[in-house]
Amino acid sequence: MLKVTGYAAKHSFSRLKKYEFERAAAKAHEVEIEVLFCGVCHSDIHQVKNEWSNTVYPCVPGHEVVGRVTKVGPAVTRHAVGDMVGVGCMIDSCGKCASCRDGDQNYCESPNSWLATYNGPMQPASKAGGENIxxxxxxxxxxxxxxxxxEDFVLKIPAGLKPEVAAPILCAGVTTYSPLKHWxxxxxxxxxxxxMGGLGHMAAKLAKAMGAEVTLFTSTRDKIEEARKLGVDAVLESDKDALEKLASSFDFMLxxxxxxxxxxxxxQLLKRDATLCVVGALEPLAPVNNMQVAFMRRSVAGSLIGNIAETQEVLDFCAQHDIxxxxxxxRIxxxxxxxKKVEGGDVRFRYVIDMASLKEEMAE
Structure with missing residues (x-):
């Protein structure tokens, strides 16, 4: 067993603190990774606070992970010691269902769904008829x-991406890239x-790199100028006159x-047959006025992270387009x-933890 040091929450009301635990050493098809950087996702906060009512404690968050391979199992062929690699939201899936066979591990149809990088199976055994695959x-x-x-769930970080910049792409990047590609x-x-948070600004950059004309909608007036610095148009959500002028004009909204x-x-800003896809919220939303949907045959849809191939694609795409x-x-x-700052809306984009700071805790 390998001794590991991390930061964990032990209750929904507790702060993250130093936590020591063990991991099993790499098996035949596994790799061991020294974590160098880890992005801070809003999902981490939802999970730590049990806001989705499925948290397993102790909870060690983190699914935007970049690090260096330190050891490989004897059957590993995709990665080698010294490689710079990433790990996103998933670390396993059943590999047998229709979704997995199609390469869509993020829609795994097994009783447990996919295995999350933290917090265990997306569907715990207690909700899956007692079976834990x-x-x-x-x-x-x-x-x-x-x-x-x-190894199948480990991504290669392209040389053209700084490792610390690559970290949020493993969630925020692929979560927005996947629906842009699908639609x-x-x-x-x-x-x-x-x-215009961690997901929104990344979506704007990706769509712009795809050649789209991008408009970003924000509830915060002081984000207008920041959006324009990204090279996109910006509209305040409360500006009813601006929204009215944009009626039936968008090919896709996210x-x-x-x-x-x-x-x-x-x-009502969608063109006929266009789609509005939701990726930021997993809880029930306000009811949609179906008159606005039906009269223009519009669609309201959802999308969940992205599959492994798409995650590698978006890493390569960002390196290619220098975004x-x-x-x-x-520091950890x-x-x-x-x-607190993320919850208060004080963070414009994405925090990334320099995990070298964890060594201070390990030395104690």
Whole structure:
């Protein structure tokens, strides 16, 4: 067994603190990874606080992980010691269902769904008829010094991407890239992005790199100028006159708001047969006015992270187009304050933890 140090929450009301635990050493098809950087996702906060009512404690968050391979199992062929690699939201899936066979591991149809990088199976055994195909009830994520992951779920970080910049692409990047690709966003399309946080600003950059004309909608006036610095148009959500002028003009819209919100003001901005996809919120939203949907045959849809192939694609795409998330580096010791700032909307884009700071804890 490998001794590991991380940061964990032990209750929904507790702060993240130093936590020591063990991981099994790499098996035949697994790699051991020294964690160098880990992004801070709003999902981490939802999970730590049990806001989705499925958290398993102790909870070691972190699913935007970049590090260096330190050991490989004897059957590993995809990675080698010294490689710079990434691990996103998933570390396993059943591999047998229709979705997995199609390469869509993020829609795994097994009783447990896919195995999350932290917090265990997406569907615990208690909700899956007592069956646990992964044999674990909890997993510990990237707020730690070491990960052990199956090689099939480990991504290659392109040389053209700084490792710390690559970290949020493993969740925020692929979560927005996947629907842009699925709904076939093309050069010249008019794309609307709702929300300008970690997901929203990444969606705007990706859509713009695809050649789309991008408009970003924000509820915060002081984000207008920041959006324009990204090279996109910006509209205040409360500006009814501006919204009215944009009626029936968008080929695709993406909502990245990470909490309950009203989609109705945006549905009417879609062209006939166009889609508004929700990626930011997993909880029930305000009811959609079906008159606005039906009269123009519009669609309101959802999308969940992205599959492994798409995650590698978006990493390569970002390297090719020289784009990436705007990040602010923090120490692991500042994670609780960082959570407060994310919840308060004080963070413009993405915090990334420099995991070298964890060594201070390990030395104690």
């Amino acid at each position: 992964y044999g674990v009830d909890n997993t510990f994520g990237g707020y730690s010094n070491l990960l052990v992951v199956k 076939n966003v093309q050069a010249g399309d008019k794309v609307g992005v709702i929300g 909502s990245t708001v990470p909490e309950k919100h009203d989609l109705n003001p945006f549905v 990436g998330p705007e990040i602010e580096m923090i 010791q500042d994670i609780n304050d960082a959570y």
